[in-house]
Amino acid sequence: MSLYLDLKAGIRGSLRTGEPLSKHTTWRIGGPADYFVEPAGLEDVQFVVRFAAERGLPLAVMGNGSNLLVSDAGLRGILLKMGRGMEHIAIDGDVLLVQGGTKISRIINTAADANLGGLEFMAGIPASVGGAVVMNAGVNGASLGDRVVEVTLVDREGKVHRRSGAELGFQYRWSNLQADGAIVAAVVFRCTPRNRPEIVREVERILRRRRETQPLEHPSAGCVFKNPPGDSAGRLIEAAGGKGLRVGNAEVSRKHANFILNLGGATAQDVWALIKQVRQLVKDKFGTELGLEVNLMGDL
Ligand SMILES: Cc1cc2nc3c(=O)[nH]c(=O)nc-3n(C[C@H](O)[C@H](O)[C@H](O)COP(=O)(O)OP(=O)(O)OC[C@H]3O[C@@H](n4cnc5c(N)ncnc54)[C@H](O)[C@@H]3O)c2cc1C
Secondary structure (H helix, E strand, C coil): CHHHHHHHHCCCCEEEEEEEHHHCCCCCCCCEEEEEEECCCHHHHHHHHHHHHHHCCCEEEECCCCCEEECCCCEEEEEEECECECCCEEEECCEEEEECCCEHHHHHHHHHHCCEECCHHHCCCCCEHHHHHHHCCEECCEEHHHHEEEEEEECCCCCEEEEEHHHHCCECCECCHHHHCCEEEEEEEECEECCHHHHHHHHHHHHHHHHHHCCCCCCCCCECECCCCCCCHHHHHHHCCCCCCEECCEEECCCCCCEEEECCCCCHHHHHHHHHHHHHHHHHHHCCCCCECCEEECCC
8 A cells, every 4th residue: 555655646647556458558458557657747757767666666668558468467566658648749940849658640730730741651550659769660661760859768767868869779660769678758850841731631641541451440459560571471471371360359350461450358368379370370381480569568
């Protein structure tokens, strides 16, 4: 009880215990987090990091949960959700200053209202800014990292650092933030002047294309596997006969073979077993080891 009260007393944001993470992942899968914190500012993030370190508690971070497979047993320790309370956007010339919990869709719209483009290619990616920068999210060769001027980070001692985009080592679905565990509190993006109607038309075109090619009618985490160099994971899975494979209520999409769908009540165990099956299938057929794009949390 005193742990709860001490943690609660140190933050402006919200604290819940036993929060089901299925409510916070786009797969709608995941057991409870012991302590679930939604920070309401940089100071909250710093407090929680220091609190976890002092008490020897595990600390995990999530954004919008759109790239996460969370264990059915949930997570021990503290889970910091960068969302509500970390969603501020400011505009200065052609630059956006954005807090880490802001949704990508919101920054595209806010930039468009100011006749600023350059982020349209991210339309339809249901990410937070922090998660998208950490993952260097993107489409068809365009990645968010190309637009990052600077990030504000909180390290695992609670200290605040600024780093330039060039220092983050962006590559395909990779930034060195994935290795160092720092928390993205804010990001500065460089935009390009563009008329709002043109931006809106392009965003609509991209969203239409996504609806045509992606199975958006069921919960998923987008692409499960990274594309191997020069090839597409979806093509390999389809060619290996993986479409429609099913474990429990998890199914490899028949529309896009790199998506695994929760048909209703699928567990993390179902998805994990299916991931292993698909990997083996592609390995047996083509000798290619597919790397995971989705992040795993908790014991699977
Ligand atoms: C329908 C659908 C379509 C998708 N399409 C695409 C696509 O076209 N391209 C693409 O790249 N991805 C796509 N994705 C995957 C996903 O949206 C991206 O990987 C996104 O970057 C994840 O952001 P998030 O905020 O949801 O992060 P989460 O899933 O919550 O977390 C992902 C990782 O980032 C870490 N993290 C999150 N926030 C922070 C933070 N503030 N500081 C430090 N670490 C943090 C987490 O610990 C975790 O390791 C799609 C997903 C779905 C469901």
